[in-house]
Amino acid sequence: MFTEELIAVSQQPCVELFVAQTTGPSHRTVLVIHGGPDWDHTYLREPLSKLARTHRLVMPDLRGCGRSTRGLPDDQYTPDTAVNDLILLMDNIGVDQADILGFSYGGLLAQRLALAAPHRVRRLILASTTVKAVPADAFDDWPDAVERRTVQAGVWSNPHLTGPELTRAAAVAAAPANLWRHEILPAYLRRLESVRFSAEWLRPLRAGILPQAVLEDAVPRLTALAIPTLFLHGRYDMTFPALFVQQAADAIPSASAKILETAGHMAHIDQPDTWLAAVSEFLD
Template sequence: MFTEELIAVSRQPRVELFVALSAGPSHRTVLVIHGGPDWDHTYLREPLSKLAGTHRLVMPDLRGCGRSTRGLSDEQYTPDTAVDDLIVLMDTIGVDRTDVLGFSYGGLLAQRLALAAPHRVRRLILASTTVEAVPADAFDDWPDARERRAAGARVWSNPHLAGPELTRAAAVASAPANLWRHEMLPAYLRRLESVRFSAEWLRPLRAGILPHALLEDAVPRLTALAIPTLFLHGRYDMTFPARSVRRAADTIPSADAEILQAAGHMAHVDQPDAWLAAVSRFLDSTPGSSCDEGIHHQVQAEPPGCD
């Protein structure tokens, strides 16, 4: 289903991205940008692999992640260098324009990519991500979120863990916060076993030199771009509150939002069929039209912290 190769995207320093590519028509290319950022792309292969053939999937590991080049100096890990890599990757594999799906931290990079090269982006899917800063007290009125997030916070503050061991342990401990459906937890933990975690981006983050990926003026700048955009989010996301997605969809004329019920931050794991259906509808929609009359403003009573 996928071919895998290392593709050079920088000579100085030397950077090669590990990329999984599927068959599919070049005019229906989908560039998938994973989150973390110290994860790899593999946790997103399902259910996206079902698009292979009808779409050409391009799924890279970011620099410092997975099987891509590691060991760069701390200042080489920035949102802008990651975006530059992706643009060179598109040039190298012969992609003039692409649909872009960015997940979580990858959604922040996807916004930067659209702003840096708007003529290269057909449609933009911002999955489980944000366009505004999350307040420190965002989940204070949601006891379940506070309880679920506590385990991950304890791991991050554990002085006996470091490097990829820390990143993996934090991902495992945060699983109950990242998923909403408890019955999906065993399969999700098995999925994490295959992720090649790193800690390359963690070093500059803890050193205080990693630039923030979130753009302060993201909403007006995305509004000006007028690129068809889908915010795809879980109603019970405990990383980026769902209410911020609805605000963005209300503000950006070219954007729609779909809030999946019974889904958390890893909405593609909680609700794989509904998540993939939303992606497919949007990719197959005509730019400038609503991609599905059921997508925009799916508003129900929300849990505290998500209203």
């Protein structure tokens, strides 16, 4: 179903993005931006692959991620360089305008892409993401979230783990917080086994030189674009509170929110059919 290739998006420095695509009409292209960012796109292939019946799916790995170019200087990993890669990718594959689906950190990049090149975005889906920074005490009144998030925090502070091994261990430790339906945890962990984790973005983050991805004044700036926008979120997201999403959707006239019950941060895995139905309905 997917064809896979490396596509050059920059010469200075040399950057190639690994891109998985499906065939389909160019005017119904969906560009999918994964999160992490030190993950790859593969954890999003399902249930999105079902859209291939009616849409052209374009699913790249960001620079430094998956099978895309790694080993760049730390200052080359920024939200703006990643967004520029994606715009050039659209140029290189002949897509003038696309529907953009950004997941988690990818949702922050999707917002930036829409602001940088609004004429390239037909519709915008912001899945399991936010439009404002999450305060440190956001989950203090939710004991279950505090407990589950503490496990992941312990992995990040483990001095014996480094590089992709650390990123993978953190993703595994975060699994109980990222899923709401614990009966599907084994299947989710199997999905994580095939993700090609990196730690390229972790280096500038820990060095304190990774720019903030959350936009200043995101709500008024997105309002001014008037791009149809769907916030797609799990009610029990322990990364970005669902309350923030509903508030943003209420404040942006061109936006709506679909909050999925019995779903966490990985809402597309907790409720795949309902999640995909919301995507399909919005795109049509």
